[in-house]
Amino acid sequence: MDKQFLDVAIIGGGPAGLNAALVLGRARKTVAVIDAGRPRNAVTREVHGFLTRDGISPSDFRRIAKEEISAYPAVSFVTDSAVSIVGTDGWFQIETEQGQTFVSKKILFTVGMKDLPPTIPGLAEVYGKSAFVCPFCDGWELRDQPLVIINKGTTLMHLAPLLSGWTNRFTVCTNGPDELTDAEREEFQRNQVPLFDSPIIQIDSSGGIVREVILEDGTTIPCTGIFFKPDLVTGSDLPQMIGCEITEWGGIVVDQFGKTNIPGVFSAGDAASRMHQAIAAASNGAFAAAVITGELNAVAWGRNK
Incomplete structure (x- = not known):
């Protein structure tokens, strides 16, 4: 050729x-x-x-x-x-x-x-529909709604305060050890943000819209959207x-x-x-x-x- x-x-x-x-x-x-x-x-x-x-x-x-x-x-x-x-x-x-x-x-x-999204059952079904990675891109559509952040460690400490500008109704799931310091955990307590480190076993959804996140310890967290770190x-x-x-x-x-x-x-x-x-x-x-x-x-x- x-x-x-x-x-x-x-x-x-x-x-x-x-x-x-x-x-x-x-x-x-x-x-x-x-x-x-x-x-x-x-x-x-x-x-x-x-x-x-x-x-x-x-x-x-x-x-x-x-x-x-x-x-x-x-x-x-x-x-x-x-x-x-x-x-x-x-x-x-x-x-x-x-x-x-x-x-x-x-x-x-x-x-x-x-x-490369984390391998969490049910995440693929909501990715791009009600689960996103960037609040600047998709935070407006989920404003004031109950959300779940799937993240941990240093990047969580960046994302959580950032997302609070769109909604104060969110829960953090670290899907395992949170990789936070005691002072960082106290920061979540002070802002009344629930923090769970139990592994996620399922994201339940309907038509691409998340309904709840289910943890290994039996906790279920109702929500209408997710932000996660890929x-x-x-x-x-x-x-x-x-x-x-x-x-x-x-x-x-x-x-x-x-x-x-x-x-x-x-x-x-x-x-x-x-x-x-x-x-x-x-x-x-x-x-x-x-x-x-x-x-x-x-x-x-x-x-x-």
Whole structure:
């Protein structure tokens, strides 16, 4: 199969990759957005906190974005997965799962993160319908309702006070040892927040809406929603495979310009930030695209890389 030559290969087609494609297309760069079509937010019904798009479905968000980007013919969309990358700044060769080959001057990873929910019976049935991971994204819809937080340790001490801005009617289930100090437990008592460390044996629901959380010790906790902490992994192993430095939380290390430790390789969005919101990812993608454009134009102008 013939090689396709690009200025920029964008690996990942979420908000970061799409906004980067828009900026690069307007900058007259030849771009391919390589994405398999399995977004992190596929389980959710609505995107929130994105000005002019609040409440839109993830699928409609992507459809409208692609329609707008189609005004710039140098941008193409490839439904595929990148599986290998070799080369150096100015000449990277990308092979895909379906056997396509691209040669690109720059690489932008916008691969996002994947949620790995805890293995609790019944959680899959409510995930994305009444069980969520981010109060900024879904707290408004569950405001003033009786909720359960499934979390423990340091991240629990961040999430609990944060969630209290949407409702003060919540119970904490740590699903095993709480990993808290005595002072932290006293903080929950002072705020009259029930705290249970018995393992969860079942989340009971109807039509995707949680009804109660059932613990191993026989306790049942009625609720209408859940916030939980998933484990996170990058949406692709490819950045690590080609030598990108990885953070302690599993993301890609970048500088303030979106540059990784590999010259010519950039990253933006959820994979390169802990601010996991669609609008933040889109902003990161736009900025990285501007930096990439500057580098490409400087080379064309005759400056060194």
